[in-house]
Amino acid sequence: MTCSTGPDHGRSTLTTPLRIVRDRDRLLRVLAIIDSDGWESPAGTALLEYVRTQLARPLAIDLGVRGAAASQAEATAWEAVWVAMTKPSLRSAGSPWGVLWQVARRAVLGEVVAAQLATNERRARTLAAAVRAGELSPPIALEVIMAEGYEPASGDFGPVGEVVWRELLASADRALVDVGWPADEAARIVDAVLCMPTTPESRCTIVGWRLLAVDLGVPPWQARRLALALRGTASAPGVLPRLVTDGESALCDERVRNALLATRDRSRTSTPDVSDAEPRRRAPCTAGLPVEISTDSGVAGACCPSPAPTCCHEDCASAPKCAEDRGSRLARLGVE
Structure with missing residues (x-):
């Protein structure tokens, strides 16, 4: 070169x-x-x-x-x-x-x-x-999986799968009818919920309920409750996934029942009834203790006008602690 x-x-x-x-x-x-x-x-x-x-x-x-x-x-x-x-x-x-x-x-x-x-x-x-x-x-x-004898899953459910799928949809329709939805509207709701998007979104609990409200012509609150009741979330499966895993017994669950009833009544929540739960503990009585009263000249100390001399918990195990708390609070405020 x-x-x-x-x-x-x-x-x-x-x-x-x-x-x-x-x-x-x-x-x-x-x-x-x-x-x-x-x-x-x-x-x-x-x-x-x-x-x-x-x-x-x-x-x-x-x-x-x-x-x-x-x-x-x-x-x-x-x-x-x-x-x-x-x-x-x-x-x-x-x-x-x-x-x-x-x-x-x-x-x-x-x-x-x-x-x-x-x-x-x-x-x-x-x-x-x-x-x-x-x-x-x-x-x-x-190719490796097929070489070992496995085959891709078929998109055809077959006659048995078709029957099972129809029974599942019929059960979902009946669950809506039982809480007050008309039969034709219940079938339309189940079909619309099945067509909702499945892509998860971190910013919301469930995706697609606003479009569901437009498709069904129902208020947004009702569409969201229908989506949550039928489809559910990852942590709280709805009626459709519960029917797949548990069968008809899923409709006997109190939470499922309350969620379905909440789709008809806006004042009803989807949480189960807590009437049988543990009673709420009452707060310690503040009768006779100094309280702060706002006045035009500032905040002044005064005693609670209630004349109750004893704690309202004297019939429970927290009564000694209430008395002790009352005494320590009076001592800090300089009240004998």
């Missing part, structure tokens, strides 16, 4: 075909010509062609990439090496060809990992690290 300087533009021109050799001095010499003439020069074309055919392509094949994925990996590695050759730091590297080889290898491996995990390279490397650490399970190709 010999080069000369053109008389018109001061550009170096090649007088013989350029042959790329994996040698540091030869590579730096070619890069110097490219810095002068540009990547569209014969030197730039020859170097880029050599990098693609003698560096990127063999690496992709050696790493087991085939077909369209091999072409994609080759192009990605070629681009990465090209960017690396434009950096000034390559000129001072002790082994520039080694640097380029590492760049190409990393690019090919990135394409391999991205193809395996079906995402971009950066996300794929994070997921691959989690798989190596045992935090995630590696993805399994469908």
Whole structure:
């Protein structure tokens, strides 16, 4: 290879075909010509062609990439090496060809990992690290599962599945009719709830109830309660998932019943009746204790007008504590 300087533009021109050799001095010499003439020069074309055919392509094949994925990996590695050759730091590297080889290898491996995990390279490397650490399970190709004798699930329920599905929908319709919904409207409600979006949203409890209100022509509060009662949430399944898991016995659950009744009566809550729950504890009596009374001149201390001399808890176990609290509060306020 010999080069000369053109008389018109001061550009170096090649007088013989350029042959790329994996040698540091030869590579730096070619890069110097490219810095002068540009990547569209014969030197730039020859170097880029050599990098693609003698560096990127063999690496992709050696790493087991085939077909369209091999072409994609080759192009990605070629681009990465090209960017690396434009950096000034390559000129001072002790082994520039080694640097380029590492760049190409990393690019090919990135394409391999991205193809395996079906995402971009950066996300794929994070997921691959989690798989190596045992935090995630590696993805399994469908071909491998089918080779072991498994078959994809059929979208056809079959005659038995159709009968079970019709019975489930009929049970949901009857549950709405039992709480006061007309039969035709109950069937329309169940169909509309089944068509609601299933994508979770962190900002709300359930998605799609506003559109459900428009489709059914009911008030928004009623549509939201219908969605919660029939579909439910991850922590509180509704009628439909409960019918799938528990059968008809799910309709006997008091919470399910209250949730369905709340879809007809706005004043009713979906929480179960708490009449049989533990009675609420009464607060300690403050009779005879000093209280703060707001006046025009500020806040003044006064005693509670109630004449009750004893605590209202004297018939329970908290009476001694009430008396003790009353005495300590009087002592802090200077009242005997």
